[in-house]
Amino acid sequence: MTPESFILLVVGGGIAGTIGAMLGLGGGVFLVPFLALVFDLPMHQAVAASILAVIATSSAGAAMNVERQVVNLRLGMVLEISTVIGAIFGGLTANMLSGQALSRIFASLLLVVSFLMIWRVRHFRQDHTAADEGVFPSSFMDDSTGEIVSYSAKRVPIVSLVALIAGNISGLLGVGGGIFKVPAMNMISGIPMKAAAATSNFMIGVTAAASAFIYFAHGHLNPFIVSPAVLGVLGGSFLGVKISRRIKGSLLTWIFAGVLLVISIRMFTR
């Protein structure tokens, strides 16, 4: 590996992590196409690298969110049952598919994600289920208002079904799945956005770990690709969280929804 390739991997991972964190998507959505299109890495190895990057960013983010008491641990653990089942089947399925098939499924996912990115901005709920109306009651301090927000969850079985699908996509394609889980928790269960995002972030590391060893056992982990990419994504995600607090998100969402559409076409024709 030339020093240039090494630097490109760290910087590319960093950019994927930064944009992913700014948009609330996680780095995997950008890291997999980067490794597949720029480094011409086999799809299974790109997905495996992304799964490890998802574990790293989720764990680093969750460490902060758990201590700030924003994560609903009980709800997260219940939903984890279905996401882990989905992820295990996703990982097993991925290793039965060809790289080209995986690439086309990933391209289709990018189309869905670019649509969801725009759709969710207009449809997120501002209200939430009251603490005595549902199950898994919890509360957290909202930093922006200084108020304690108490809430509970409704229609958990439906959200579990969404979590199962999100877990399956995570194991199959190496993305976190938060783009599906956060809207489901917010719109179906009535969980406040901040708690939904923190709980989803807490979950995706466990979900990713459920399929990581499948890729490891199939020899898809290349340490010389994974290490710099993971370190880049990890650094980038910290930067992304800081930047996202300072800039307005809607224009960014439209721009990157367009970028994802272009990447999707490239992945289809790969």
Add this chain to the structure above:
Amino acid sequence: MDQAVIHHRIERWIGRVLRFGVWGSAGLMIAGLASAWISESTIRIPAENPSATEVLRKLFSGSVDPTTLMFAGMVLLMLTPFLRVLTAAAGFAAEKDRRFTLVSLVVFAMLVGELVYSLR
């Protein structure tokens, strides 16, 4: 002890486990990359990825070659969520919440089952 205090204590422990996993694995990966660079003045990518059994054999034998160091970081990273779930289970048990201790242990058992199935 008050339930809320115990719950907060669980959250702090989970936070510590996560930090240890992330920074420990990042440190091992950096050490592996750095030693590859120092020993060969370049980073030479092997033609084939080593098999999981070969990696685990080297890890347990205490080998500290660059590739094994990076794999040690990757394995620690992959095991961090396992520790996260186990810490949550221990915490729920301390809270005497049997239902969620069981839920956490079910998740942990699924993760271990997948690990054993993959590496069998």
